[in-house]
Amino acid sequence: MQPNAKIYLAGHKGMVGSAILRTLQQNGFTNTFCRTSTELDLMIQADVKHFFLTEKPEYVFVAAAKAGGIIANDTYRAEFLYNNLIIAANVIHAAYQSGVKKLLFLGSSCVYPKFSPQPIKEEYLLTGELEPTNEAYAIAKIAGIKMCEAYKHQYGCDFISVMPSNVFGPGDNYDLENSHVLPALIRKFHEAKMKNLHTVTLWGSGTPKREFIYSEDLADACVTIMQQKSTFSRINIGVGEDISIYELALLIKKVIGFEGEIVFDSTKPDGTPRKLLDISRLESYGFKAKTTLEEGIKKTYQYYLSTLN
Secondary structure, eight states: OOTTOOEEEETTTSHHHHHHHHHHHHTTOOOEEOOOTTTOOTTOHHHHHHHHHHHOOSEEEEOOOOOOOHHHHHHOHHHHHHHHHHHHHHHHHHHHHTTOSEEEEEOOGGGSOTTOOSSBOGGGTTSSOOOGGGHHHHHHHHHHHHHHHHHHHHHOOOEEEEEEOEEEOTTOOOOTTTSOHHHHHHHHHHHHHHTTOSEEEEESOSOOEEOEEEHHHHHHHHHHHHHSOOOOSEEEEOOSOOEEHHHHHHHHHHHHTOOSEEEEETTSOOOOSEEOBOOHHHHTTTOOOOOOHHHHHHHHHHHHHHHTO
16 A cells, blocks of 8 residues: 555444554555544445445455444344444445455454364364354354455455454443453453442353454554555454453453452353464564553553543
8 A cells, every 4th residue: 555545444433443543544544534424324335335436445444343242242133243244245345346456354253163273263264153142243244254255256356354353442342231351341340449349240151261452453463464465365363372251350350450359150151162363374464463461451441441531
């Protein structure tokens, strides 16, 4: 991408999209443009087609999605499936119709089978059953990934997909019913500290392991991949190591300064037992995440505190 390249970023208001926007601006890509959902509804095919044919972006980042944690995924299956399918279909097809040079589609590590061998390689996609609690979201994301590959195969489009591990950072969602595990834990421990509670009860057994990447590092990876020649159609983005939910809880407890005990409710679901990504393809681009998990949690907690004022 040249510094003056015309770049469209879908989903710039979200945690990942806003991080990508900041990274593009910091790297001198001044011709980046975005639209709010009221300015451009990505669910309306005709509007998306008209937008692409009128604006003619050269490069596209697709970070727009309806996302959430276990409860939201399991409760709103129809919305997660329908909204994400429609967004992916509309944007990818319009990008093809308008002659976009390169498109990067944000997938998710939840697209991989529940019991994938570890670490998870990109080719493990569709080799086993999905985790039931986020199956709807995963299927929509798999459809987007496969669309990118189909348009590349049939039309020669340079459309690629990235599968990030669990992402966290500024702009995250802290709603206890709709958020992912890390921001939910930050809120739970903070509120417990403020109320001088003696215990914090968490879902599941605490044994599942997860890999976490700070949103700024994910954004750096996406921009790095977008600027280099496309060697692969799918690329995992992660840090190369994981941590148990119990260990994560201890780390967040330490950062927040909660003095009480952690209790796990084993009657609640754990989700996938482990999701460690193989990041060999990412490393071939010369990329390595810069932010440690503890450092990222400290920054994210400071952001959370700023939202309470």
